[in-house]
Amino acid sequence: MTLRARLVVERAGFRLDVGFEVAPGEVVALLGPNGAGKTTALRALAGLTALTSGHIDLEGRALHEIPAESRPIGMVFQDYLLFPHLSALDNVAFGPRCHGASKVEARRTASAWLERVGLSAHAGSRPRRLSGGQAQRVALARALAVGPRLLLLDEPLAALDAHTRLDVRSELRRHLAGFDGATVLVTHDPLDAMVLADRLVVIENGSIVQEGTSVEVARRPRTDYVARLVGLNLYRGIATGRTVTIEATAGTTNDTTTNDTTTADMTSADTIPGVGTLSSGGGPGAGTADVEDGGVEAGGGEGVVFSVVERFDGPVFVAFPPSAVALYGTRPNGTPRNLWRARIDGVERHGDNVRVHLDGPIPVAADVTPAAVAELDLVPGKPVWVSVKATETHAYPA
Amino acid sequence: MVPAVAGLVFLVLPLAGLLVRAPWSTLAGRLAEPQVLEALRLSLVTASLATLFCLLLGVPLAWMLARTSFPGRRVVRALVTVPLVLPPVVGGVALLLVLGRRGLVGQWLESAFGFSLPFTTAGVVLAEAFVAMPFLVISVEGALRAADQRFEEAAATLGASRWTAFRRVTLPLVAPGITAGAVLCWARALGEFGATITFAGNFPGRTQTMPLAVYLALETEPEAAIVLSLVLLAVSVIVLASLRDRWVSGP
Numbered sequence: 001m002t003l004r005a006r007l008v009v010e011r012a013g014f015r016l017d018v019g020f021e022v023a024p025g026e027v028v029a030l031l032g033p034n035g036a037g038k039t040t041a042l043r044a045l046a047g048l049t050a051l052t053s054g055h056i057d058l059e060g061r062a063l064h065e066i067p068a069e070s071r072p073i074g075m076v077f078q079d080y081l082l083f084p085h086l087s088a089l090d091n092v093a094f095g096p097r098c099h100g101a102s103k104v105e106a107r108r109t110a111s112a113w114l115e116r117v118g119l120s121a122h123a124g125s126r127p128r129r130l131s132g133g134q135a136q137r138v139a140l141a142r143a144l145a146v147g148p149r150l151l152l153l154d155e156p157l158a159a160l161d162a163h164t165r166l167d168v169r170s171e172l173r174r175h176l177a178g179f180d181g182a183t184v185l186v187t188h189d190p191l192d193a194m195v196l197a198d199r200l201v202v203i204e205n206g207s208i209v210q211e212g213t214s215v216e217v218a219r220r221p222r223t224d225y226v227a228r229l230v231g232l233n234l235y236r237g238i239a240t241g242r243t244v245t246i247e248a249t250a251g252t253t254n255d256t257t258t259n260d261t262t263t264a265d266m267t268s269a270d271t272i273p274g275v276g277t278l279s280s281g282g283g284p285g286a287g288t289a290d291v292e293d294g295g296v297e298a299g300g301g302e303g304v305v306f307s308v309v310e311r312f313d314g315p316v317f318v319a320f321p322p323s324a325v326a327l328y329g330t331r332p333n334g335t336p337r338n339l340w341r342a343r344i345d346g347v348e349r350h351g352d353n354v355r356v357h358l359d360g361p362i363p364v365a366a367d368v369t370p371a372a373v374a375e376l377d378l379v380p381g382k383p384v385w386v387s388v389k390a391t392e393t394h395a396y397p398a
Numbered sequence: 399m400v401p402a403v404a405g406l407v408f409l410v411l412p413l414a415g416l417l418v419r420a421p422w423s424t425l426a427g428r429l430a431e432p433q434v435l436e437a438l439r440l441s442l443v444t445a446s447l448a449t450l451f452c453l454l455l456g457v458p459l460a461w462m463l464a465r466t467s468f469p470g471r472r473v474v475r476a477l478v479t480v481p482l483v484l485p486p487v488v489g490g491v492a493l494l495l496v497l498g499r500r501g502l503v504g505q506w507l508e509s510a511f512g513f514s515l516p517f518t519t520a521g522v523v524l525a526e527a528f529v530a531m532p533f534l535v536i537s538v539e540g541a542l543r544a545a546d547q548r549f550e551e552a553a554a555t556l557g558a559s560r561w562t563a564f565r566r567v568t569l570p571l572v573a574p575g576i577t578a579g580a581v582l583c584w585a586r587a588l589g590e591f592g593a594t595i596t597f598a599g600n601f602p603g604r605t606q607t608m609p610l611a612v613y614l615a616l617e618t619e620p621e622a623a624i625v626l627s628l629v630l631l632a633v634s635v636i637v638l639a640s641l642r643d644r645w646v647s648g649p
Contacts, residue, residue: 048551068554081552085570094566098557146557 003150003182006054007044009037016040016206019054022182029197030186033225037206038186039078042152045184046075058150058182069098071150074143078155080135082127088138089114089123095146113141117175133164140175151176153185157192169195190229194218202226220396221319232319233364236398239312244395246318248303248361304361306388307337308395315398322355324392325366328385329376338388344380347373354378358386413631420628421621428625436603437611438629444519444607445587448526449534452583456534457576461564463535464542482532489528490596497524497597521598522605526587534576534583541575542568578641585637589630 006019016037022028030038043049045056047068056063063071074095082091092110093103101109114120117137127135136156143151156172157165173196176183187193193200194214202210202217202225210222221227227234237246306318332339342360349355353367356378364386368378376384421428428434463475481489497504497515507513515521545568553563569576591609598605600614608626615623 046555048554068551069557069559071555073555075552075555077548077552081546081548083549083552083567083570094553094558095556098553098559098562142556152555 002059003184004055004057005045007041007056008052008054009040009044009049010052014206016044017054018201018203018206018208020201020208020211022184024182025180026199027176027183027185027197028199028201029193030184030201030203031190031193031229032188032203034188036203038188038203039154041203042075042154042184042186045150046073046152047071063150072146072148073150073152074146074148075152076136076139076143076154076156079159080127080139082130082135082138082142084127087124087126088119088130088134091127091138092142092145095142099146109145110141113145114138117141117171131164132160133168136160136168137171140172144175144179149181151179151181151183153183155187155189156185156196157189158187172196190218219319219394220317222317222398227319232321233325235306235318235362237306237316237318239308239314239316239395241313242308242311244306244308244312244316244318246304246306246362249363304338304340306393306395307390308393309390310395312395312397316395317398318393318395320388320393322365322367323353324389325364325368326387326389327356327366327368327372327376327378328387331385332387337390338393340386341383342386344378344382344384346380347378358384360386364388416624416627416631420624424621425625425628428622429629431622433602433611434622434626434629437606437608437626440519440522440603440606441588441608444522444526445584445590447523448530448587449580449584451523451527452531452534452587453576453580456531456579456583457538460535460538460542464539465547478535479532481529482536486529486590486592486594487596490525490593493521493525493528493593493597497521516597517599517601517605519598519604522594522607525593525597526590529590529593530583530586533586534579537579537582538572538576541572541579544575545571581637581640585634588633 002024003022005021007016009016014037018030018037018041020028030041032038040049044051044054045063047063047066051064054064058072061072082088083094086094089107089110092113093106096106096109097103111120111123114123117140119134119137119141122130122134122138127138130138136159140156157169160168169192176196185193185196187196197214199213200211200217201208202223204223204225210217210226212220217226218230221230221232221234224234235246237244308318340361342358342364344356345359345363346357347354348357350367354370354373356366356368356373358364358366366386368376372378378384459478463471463478494501494516496502497507499505499508499514499516504514504516507515515524549567549571550560550563553567554560558566588607589609590607591613594605594607595610595613600606600610602611606614608630612623612626612630615626
């Protein structure tokens with residue numbers, strides 16, 4: 001492991017306490033909601049925020065013992081912080097100059113880096129004359145020009161518009177692949193994290209709640225936050241064989257899956273590894289699941305009993321995508337598995353489909369076609385039958 | 399409306415009067431008088447030296463006020479601004495008490511170096527700097543506060559020491575603020591009267607600056623006073639013009 005860090009930063013009303021490792025050439029994304037402490041963790045690695053306790057070991061050096069300007073790091077800030085009074089070239093040459101290179105040498109290094117990021121033509125431009133994407137590339141070149149062993153990226157794409165983002169993201173990915181040191185990037189955007197990083201570390205309220213590869217995290221979310229990011233309905237329940245009992249949410253409000261299906265939601269992006277594998281997660285064995293009457297009851301604090309494919313005993317998570325949820329105006333005939341009554345809480349557009357938020361024993365999000373909305377007259381307040389295909393529900397130990 | 403117009407007239411009329419009564423025909427000749435030139439030269443030199451003195455001490459002081467926190471920072475800040483509101487004559491008396499021949503520090507200077515400040519050109523510079531320094535400090539402090547401190551952090555991640563970051567990043571960023579502060583400081587030093595005459599006296603060629611010369615000339619040769627005043631007015635207008643982007647263009 002090239003980087004081993006345990007970062008503890010205490011402030012009034014907030015405590016960050018995370019530990020993680022990054023291998024040479026590996027890109028780790030710290031993913032989390034605003035205020036989770038991701039940026040604090042990054043600043044602590046850079047030496048811009050003091051550690052309350054903990055340690056940072058980079059290739060055998062105790063980084064936490066040396067000041068920011070002596071650490072072998074490169075950092076790309078969220079709004080880049082290119083020096084406005086210097087040209088793009090001099091911005092990139094700034095680091096080499098500080099590391100003792102002569103003016104000529106520093107400029108040679110800088111122009112080589114500008115060429116690598118494809119900005120030789122803009123070497124003489126002041127930052128304010130650069131577009132967002134160009135400024136981002138200059139910031140990356142500036143961070144890499146000092147030959148860092150640890151690259152830190154703070155929301156590297158957050159300041160870009162959606163179109164530029166797409167280009168810059170894939171280009172950034174290419175540059176990160178060519179960097180042999182450790183990379184830690186901070187983002188609240190799961191798409192950025194999954195495209196750019198080899199491994200995700202999810203931070204909430206100053207602690208790590210989940211870590212693993214993109215596929216693992218996308219497939220097996222362990223908190224509501226992660227589930228929302230990867231666009232899954234997630235519940236915690238008790239498994240007995242292939243049935244999982246999920247307690248009714250106390251006073252089923254619209255807090256878990258109903259809010260925040262904003263831009264961070266990934267289900268609209270089909271290209272994401274991990275999400276695409278969800279629908280195939282069930283397998284053909286689902287038909288053997290038990291028929292449960294308990295699940296048929298609507299509301300009333302009863303909870304829902306799910307049939308799942310996997311066999312477990314004890315506390316488990318159950319996850320399924322909104323597309324696995326079907327809605328009916330009347331009680332459907334046939335197998336009444338994973339079926340319950342709910343009330344529509346809200347309806348919104350979601351890509352080509354319509355996302356329906358449902359109250360009931362457990363809050364759930366369903367994706368249905370606009371045609372179904374019209375046919376079933378899905379308006380808020382209307383009671384419906386909800387069913388989830390067992391083959392698309394995925395259970396894993398809690 | 400009426401009070402507003404009255405206010406405007408009140409501010410502009412005296413200046414207009416100065417222009418109307420100016421002896422335009424003899425202006426060139428009077429300007430060339432050795433006494434006038436001497437006073438003008440002395441004024442320009444002392445005001446510039448005072449500004450330099452203020453820059454050397456005022457910029458670090460402004461940096462300390464803007465970027466560090468220490469107990470009593472608010473008190474220090476208030477103390478720095480005292481000369482702004484203090485009658486300059488009081489400043490002159492205070493300087494005399496400290497740096498005068500029998501003053502707290504002056505006594506020691508005299509015995510150690512055989513050196514005395516009052517009634518010298520150096521005394522003029524000190525008196526002007528004392529009165530003008532707050533203008534510079536406040537202007538630079540404001541600029542430093544407005545400058546994004548994270549640029550210094552970015553410089554640190556690139557390997558810049560605190561001093562390098564200040565020199566190569568912060569200073570260029572706040573340069574307009576420093577320039578404005580220096581111009582303001584210089585203009586104030588140029589017009590300084592009270593502290594100068596109290597601390598440095600009124601010796602032609604040595605401590606008699608333009609404002610002092612104006613005052614003296616008013617009793618003996620009113621026309622000369624008008625000419626000298628015109629020169630000072632012209633300087634003020636030039637200063638204002640050079641700062642127009644910051645001060646004159648309102649919202």
